Amino acid sequence: MSTLQQGGGRISIRNVTKIYDPDGAKVLAVDDCSLEIAEGEFCVIVGPSGCGKTTLLNALAGFHSITSGEITLDGRAICTPQFTAEPSAERIVVFQNGALFPWYTVLENITYGPEVQGRMGRREAAEQARELLAELGLASIADRYPGEISSGMKRRVEIARALINDPKVLLLDEPFRAMDALTKGVVQEFLLRALDKVRKTVLFITHDLEEALFLGDKVVVMSTRPARVKQTIDVDFPRPRTFRVRSSARYLELKQQVFDAVHEEALKAFDAGEREMA
Amino acid sequence: MSGAVLTAKQRSAAADDPRAYGGFAYRLKRTLTSPAPYLGIAGIVGFILFWYLTTEYFKLPRFNKLPGPIEVWTEFTSHDPIYGTSMYTPQYYWHIITSSLRVLVAFALATVLGVPLGLFMGWKRTFRDYTFPIIEVLRPIPVLAWVPLAILMMPGREAPIIFLAFLAAFFATTLNAMLGVESIDESYFRAARCLGSSSWKIFKRVVVPGALPDIFTGLQIGMGVAWFSLVAAEMVSGEHGLGFLIWDSYVLSQYPVIVIAMITLGIVGYVYSALIRVVGRMLMVWTTRVQS
Numbered sequence: 278m279s280t281l282q283q284g285g286g287r288i289s290i291r292n293v294t295k296i297y298d299p300d301g302a303k304v305l306a307v308d309d310c311s312l313e314i315a316e317g318e319f320c321v322i323v324g325p326s327g328c329g330k331t332t333l334l335n336a337l338a339g340f341h342s343i344t345s346g347e348i349t350l351d352g353r354a355i356c357t358p359q360f361t362a363e364p365s366a367e368r369i370v371v372f373q374n375g376a377l378f379p380w381y382t383v384l385e386n387i388t389y390g391p392e393v394q395g396r397m398g399r400r401e402a403a404e405q406a407r408e409l410l411a412e413l414g415l416a417s418i419a420d421r422y423p424g425e426i427s428s429g430m431k432r433r434v435e436i437a438r439a440l441i442n443d444p445k446v447l448l449l450d451e452p453f454r455a456m457d458a459l460t461k462g463v464v465q466e467f468l469l470r471a472l473d474k475v476r477k478t479v480l481f482i483t484h485d486l487e488e489a490l491f492l493g494d495k496v497v498v499m500s501t502r503p504a505r506v507k508q509t510i511d512v513d514f515p516r517p518r519t520f521r522v523r524s525s526a527r528y529l530e531l532k533q534q535v536f537d538a539v540h541e542e543a544l545k546a547f548d549a550g551e552r553e554m555a
Numbered sequence: 556m557s558g559a560v561l562t563a564k565q566r567s568a569a570a571d572d573p574r575a576y577g578g579f580a581y582r583l584k585r586t587l588t589s590p591a592p593y594l595g596i597a598g599i600v601g602f603i604l605f606w607y608l609t610t611e612y613f614k615l616p617r618f619n620k621l622p623g624p625i626e627v628w629t630e631f632t633s634h635d636p637i638y639g640t641s642m643y644t645p646q647y648y649w650h651i652i653t654s655s656l657r658v659l660v661a662f663a664l665a666t667v668l669g670v671p672l673g674l675f676m677g678w679k680r681t682f683r684d685y686t687f688p689i690i691e692v693l694r695p696i697p698v699l700a701w702v703p704l705a706i707l708m709m710p711g712r713e714a715p716i717i718f719l720a721f722l723a724a725f726f727a728t729t730l731n732a733m734l735g736v737e738s739i740d741e742s743y744f745r746a747a748r749c750l751g752s753s754s755w756k757i758f759k760r761v762v763v764p765g766a767l768p769d770i771f772t773g774l775q776i777g778m779g780v781a782w783f784s785l786v787a788a789e790m791v792s793g794e795h796g797l798g799f800l801i802w803d804s805y806v807l808s809q810y811p812v813i814v815i816a817m818i819t820l821g822i823v824g825y826v827y828s829a830l831i832r833v834v835g836r837m838l839m840v841w842t843t844r845v846q847s
Contacts, residue, residue, distance in 0.1 A: 340745060366751040376746035380764035380841050390750040393760065422841040442750065 285351045286445035286478030288314040288337070293346035293356075295332050306332045308503035309346070314495075317476040321489040323539055324499030324507075325546035330482045333504065334448050337480065339364035350445065366390055369439040370448045374455075375431050377423040383434050384410070384419040390442040409441055413471060429460040433467050440471060449481045453488065462520060465491060473517045486535050491523060496531075498538040501546040508538045622811040627818075630811040638809035640800070640816075650816070651823060653795040654785060657713070658827070661720035661781050662774075669728030669777070670770055676729070677736025678762050687733075694726045698784040702791050716788040716796075723784040724777035731773025735766030768842055771835035775828055782824045797823075 295307040306329040314320045322330050336343050336356045348356040355362040364370075377386050387409065388402035397405065410416045415433060418426050423434070432452055439447055453461045465488060472479065483489055489496045493512050500507045512531060514522045522528055586592060603624050609615050611623030622630075633641050640647050676683040698719050705715040739761065747761045789798025797816045804812035836843060 338745075338749065364745070364748040366749065369749045370745065372742045372746065374740075374742060376740070376742040378743060378746075378761070378764070380767070380839070389747075389760070393747075393753070393756040394751040422844050424841060425844055438750070 285316060287316045287351050288312075288446060288478060288480070289347075289349045289352075290314075290333070290337075291347045291349075293333065293336065293348060294344045295329070295336065296344045305503040307343075308505050310499075310504055310506055311346075312497060312506055314478055314480065317478055319472070319479040319481065319492060319494045320497060321481045321483060321493035321495070322497045322499060323482075323484055323486060323489050323535065324504065325501045325539070325543045326484060328499050328502050328542070328546065329504030330499055331450055334370070334450050334480060334482055336361070337446070338368055338370045338448055366394060366442040367445045368448060369442060369444040369446075370450065371432075371435050371439055371452045373451045375428070375435060375452075377431055377435055377438070379423050382420050382422055383415070383426070386423070386434060387438050387441055390438065394442075406441060409437055412474075413437055413467070427460070428456060429464050432456075432464050436468055436471060440475065440477075443475075445478060447477045447479045449479065451482050451484070453483075453485075461488070466520065468492065469516075469518055484539075486532060486539060487523070490528060490531055490535065491518065491520070496535055498535065498542070501542045501549065507542065510534055510538075620810075622814050627811045627814045631815050638804070638807075638812050640804075640809075640812045647815075647819075650795055650797050650800050651819060654789065654797045654820075655823065657717050657789075657796065658720055658778075658781050658785050661717045661785065662724055662778055664717075664721045665724035665728045665777050665781065666774060669725045670732045670773070673729040673732025673734075673770075673773070674736055674758075674762055674766060677733040677766065678758065683733070690726065690729065694730070698723045698780075699787055699791075702788065705788075706792065712792065712794060716785065716793060719788040720781040720785040723780040727777040727780055728770075728773045731769050731776065732766055735769025735773075736762055738769060739765035767835075767839055771831065771839070774831050774835075778827050778831055779824065782820065782827075786820065 290310060290312040293307055293310045294305070297304040297306050310329075310333065312320070322333070324330050332341075335341050337348055339355070339362050342361045343356055343358060345358055347354055350368070354360065355368075377383075378389065381389065384403060384406050387406040388397075388399070391397040391402040391405070392399060396402075407416065407419060410419050413433065415430070415437060418430060418434070423431055426434070435452075453464055456464065469492065481489075481492060490512055496510045496512055497506055498508045498510070499505065510531060514525075514527070607624050609618040610621045611625055630636050630638065631641050634643050636644065672686075676686055701719055701722060702715075705718045709715040709718050743761050743765060744757065747757050752760065785796070786798035786801070789796040790802040793799035793802075797820050800816045801813050804810070804816065
């Protein structure tokens with residue numbers, strides 16, 4: 278990869294609780310949640326819809342506060358009840374519905390970060406972006422607008438837009454949610470290939486168990502709201518991975534494990550009649 | 556990746572694709588081969604025919620007082636017009652220029668003041684809370700109701716007229732710019748913050764381009780209502796201009812001139828709106844280049 282790689286990215290989530298207070302009715306979204314993510318680890322959080330996974334990710338990104346507990350990045354507090362660090366390019370989010378700026382071309386989207394941070398001039402940023410796009414196999418769409426390319430392409434570009442900033446942490450909130458199975462497979466492999474080149478600490482939220490096992494080093498199963506860590510499953514497939522891991526015996530075994538854990542929670546959520554909360 | 560070779564090839568392939576770069580010639584050809592322009596012409600012909608039949612051929616009651624298309628056309632193309640206004644008389648153009656200048660000044664003011672104000676209202680919640688209620692109360696007041704105050708407040712003859720045209724356009728440009736900012740998806744703001752944007756960079760690179768489609772809608776509406784109010788204002792207190800010409804001709808019973816001035820207003824207004832659309836399309840290539 279063309280960018281310098283900075284180290285770090287160890288995340289520590291300690292006893293985090295988040296209480297929402299819409300219209301005076303207190304809602305406990307996350308309850309005493311603790312989670313360690315090592316430097317360069319790919320951590321996938323799965324859980325029923327509306328269990329509070331996104332709440333955790335948003336706190337980490339700096340979009341909102343927490344009620345108690347502490348989140349640190351490389352030992353530095355980034356979210357406590359008193360303080361939420363501003364969102365920054367060391368923790369970049371890839372959003373559920375995609376957030377490429379439609380008014381900029383693919384290339385301009387990629388150079389956005391380096392330019393606004395003042396790290397590079399326009400020319401240098403464009404050069405680096407073209408290099409990165411070529412490396413990721415996206416060179417042919419550099420001068421297109423997001424409206425002109427497919428959703429699978431958009432996701433790839435969005436991942437590239439995050440990677441050029443060399444973030445410590447990549448936060449992905451159900452990024453491949455609304456995709457058909459084939460496109461999804463392609464984009465998942467794209468993400469793995471990109472991360473094979475530059476290891477990043479990743480927090481990935483999904484409710485697709487296959488996706489979780491294929492991508493993650495660690496799958497964290499959350500309980501239904503309020504979110505607690507119910508079970509952590511280590512996924513020990515070697516990297517680089519290809520889609521072939523999906524047909525191994527070990528894969529089926531792990532899948533059964535995760536499925537058992539999630540199914541129980543899904544039933545609880547279903548019985549409680551929880552409204553789906555994106 | 557096989558890198559540069561593939562890239563160059565694909566880029567030139569994209570340049571050959573007329574749809575991707577939507578050239579003017581291509582668009583013109585597509586328009587001329589579709590039925591739309593011909594249907595439009597047929598509609599106009601039908602309308603003129605109706606006008607002719609009711610006023611000049613059958614001379615229906617109430618319609619027989621109106622000037623018909625032939626009478627209007629004869630007057631308009633006459634070197635020696637009966638009522639002194641035709642395409643060969645300089646004062647016809649003088650009226651157009653006077654009205655145009657007034658509208659352009661009013662429109663420019665409404666853009667320069669209204670768009671930034673609206674953007675700021677959409678962007679900063681507190682500022683919006685201060686300003687929105689007052690604008691919402693002032694906006695429904697018809698422009699004609701402002702005429703006395705405009706004359707009292709503004710010096711001279713030109714200023715009140717321009718003020719009235721400005722006022723109408725101002726609400727349109729302001730509110731549409733505000734709505735434009737409000738329509739920007741929250742995730743773009745979040746993405747911009749993640750990527751390390753300062754507040755000013757967010758304004759420049761997210762708020763302005765994101766609101767641009769609505770800003771241009773506002774400019775088009777603004778241009779329309781500026782003409783509308785201008786003519787009303789000129790009827791009340793003008794010495795020149797197309798609105799004045801209409802009123803003056805009415806008072807002097809020069810009916811064909813009224814129609815000449817009305818059609819001129821329609822055409823000039825259309826041209827200005829079309830200009831705004833063209834500028835908008837040039838600034839927002841991304842809205843026209845979408846995947847088909």
